[in-house]
Amino acid sequence: MKPFIAWKEKLNNVLFAHPIRKDVTRIAWPVLAEMLLGSLFSMIDMMMLGRMADTAAAAASVAAVGITNQPLFIGLALVQSLNVGGTALVSRFIGANQPHKVENTVKHVILLNLFLFAIPLSLLGILFTDQIMTVMGAYKDTIDMGRLYFKIIMLGFIFQALNFSLAACLRGAGDTRLPMKINLAVNFLNVIGNAVLIYGLFGFPKLGIIGAGISTSLSHLLACLILFSYIFKGKSIVSLSLSPFQFHKDTIYNLGRIGVPASLEQISLRLGIVLFARIVASLGTVTFAAHQICLSILGLSFNPGQAFGIAASALVGQSLGAGKPGKAQQYASETRKIGSVVSSFIAMIFFLFGPQIVRLYTHDPEIITNAALALKVIALVQPFQSSQLILAGGLRGAGDTLWPLLSTFVGIMGVRILLSYIFVVLLCLGLVGAWMAVFMDQLVRWALVYVRFQKGKWKYVALG
Template sequence: MGEEKQTDIKQLKSPINKEIMNIAWPVLIELVLSSLFGMINMMMLGNIADHAYAAAAVSAVGVTNQPLFLGLSVVQALNIGGTALIARYFGAGKHDRMENVMKHVMIISMILSAPLALAAFVYSDQIMTFMGAQPDTVEVGRLYFRIICISYLLQSFNFSISGSLRGIGETQIPMGVNLRANFLNVGGNALLIYGLFGVPAFGIEGAAISTVVANTVACFLLIRYLRSGKSKLNFSFAHPFHFSMKTMKSLAKIGLPSALEQLVLRSGMILFIQIVSGLGTVVFAAHNIGMNILTLSFTLGQAFGIAASSLVGRALGAGDANLAEKYASRTAKIGSLWGAIIGVAFFFGAEYIVSFYSSDPEIIRNAAIAIRVAAITQPFQSHQLIVAGSLRGAGDTIFPLISTFLGILIIRVAAATFFVQVLGLGILGAWLAVMLDQIIRWFLIAMRFQSGKWKKMKLA
């Protein structure tokens, strides 16, 4: 027993664990607090005095989030390519190539984002109706959707910078910038949603205006840091941009499967939401609260997945596949343990957590059902997200696409249709479908990692 304890302590203090935590903890804090701020924003809308307006506002945010997340996911997929490529160049000591890669990602992000934002602005009503929104939700959410499209453009640009910095392990800067922006966003929401200190109460539109301002500030701060010369990633607008077909091919090799994966993921989510939204505004509001809380648990897997991606990419860039495997395995173990702890907290604290969002007993009852099902899924979800991050860091993005296609677009949608529309299980059936999807994806991703094929991926 004494020897086992000593081994555990050594592992805890090992250089690998320190490297993992040095990259993961700023990302984790950033993502957790961003999720908490998002939760607070949802709580603010859910606690507007007019219960009918509040339910429609919460539903409107849930409905509009999915098409916007679809657009952001395409940009994030491109960033995965940029992160992996920059990590490889950083590990191989080819620092002079990193700036041009980042500029490719910045430019392509904006080329992809602008048409999507314009389409969402012009066809806001049609998109919300297609998503299954009730007429009251469309009416309340129309202007919110149009304003938030501006924020989407800024957020896309910010993602390209943050993704590049994470490739070289500089995760504390995006954390600091996003924390400041989110504090500003929450303060602005309180001011503009409720109309404090003599400011008119804008309701849901106030939340959108506050988000645009916050993302504008974040954009300014990120650019200022890049131009300060403090980063290992050199950047200057004065340095000429050199278009490189080789860079484009490398980004496409990693980014296109990731983009398709995100398109599949969001398409599946849209179909899933159409099924759940048919249960009525109150149940759909409860579902959105459940998803909002679930986002907090996703951040754990995402943070350690980003750390694994950066470390695996750098190790493979340095030609050390064994070290890459150690990084991946250790990161997955740490993340899964914390996932289990979060699951316990969710299961036993469900009603208490939901009560912060709404005082409506029907919403609390339905959302608590969703959270308890999600609690059981936590260890599988965390492990799957982290190992998938390791595969992406190696450039192995095809298999995460396959697992997402099978899990979300087939298993989740089919199971939700059966559980909700055939068996009539309501919100319980919808979330059982989520659990089934996560477990199947966990199994597929774990099998791919065990095969070791990801170690042989060539990026550039």
């Protein structure tokens, strides 16, 4: 008991004694907990599909989820482009002690996302399912297995987009606990719903991948209803009312000025990932299933960088709003240090225990061998990936979204796609070759973002 108490006190001193670290940890840990557990829930969902009795159906279902995720992530990337602007503006207004401007900004973000992206993209996905899945590189067995799942997920995309928008604004205000509590509770219910509908428990029909789609979309709807309920009742630092609303040119201009580069960044990222997925899909359904398992596991080590990047974005924005650029620099630097330590620890686990982790998904020895080897490369990616995600988050919080766009475009389109084609198609290095290309992509992106951050020009971006 005494060693545990001593360890706990030491951890508290490291994370909470220093005021900068205390602020970083206060904002980052709820996001990190939400993302890590959300990824675990997502992993469990894929494990359920991968462990269905019919191995051919299981492999096709896992591949179908991966194929569906690619256009879904493109849609979410467009939504997130406006959310980046929302986070930056809300954090500036909170830092400048101008809370009256926050509600108006939140309404702009919600309405623009809903009518520009969420509804139109959902309709496109539902109407052109087969064509989109074919473009993603799906084989006939994957399309047949995942067609209805794709349509159901795209319907739920509307509510998922609204959740993302509200959460981004809340995080800009420094409220990371409310999105965490709601999303964790709803994701837990989603896991139960998936088990019930995939396997047909408690008298429910055995729906397989369709059951997973129904449970997931209903979870997005439930989260949306709860989140709006809290905000309209004034239970959060960000509140909404039914007061008259008018679009403001300045707000739209600033959202666009920040959001357009962020949007182009996300589009180039997602298109690059789609092209990357097509190259990997050429290796066959079994190898592509192994690739999807790797991506699912990658979500865990990806999360610290994302979580601490969100913390950096909020704290940098609030510091600049308060006219304290030096403090903004301290926040970004300290956030990068803590996030890198966490991600490196998770990467070590992946490197040492890859086969054991992959066996949680599948019994197929070929998938286990391919995925476990690729995980060793993924582990090497983590320090660079985490650092660039956090520094890019700080730049976005300052409203400097052009440089993250440049680094992403060069990294994924100029490095990952070219090298993955060379390694996979020309040199026949298989799945490991594909992930070697990812390593080089992240290394280049880290170098570009780090140089921009060190120059410090982001401290002087003006937002009205």
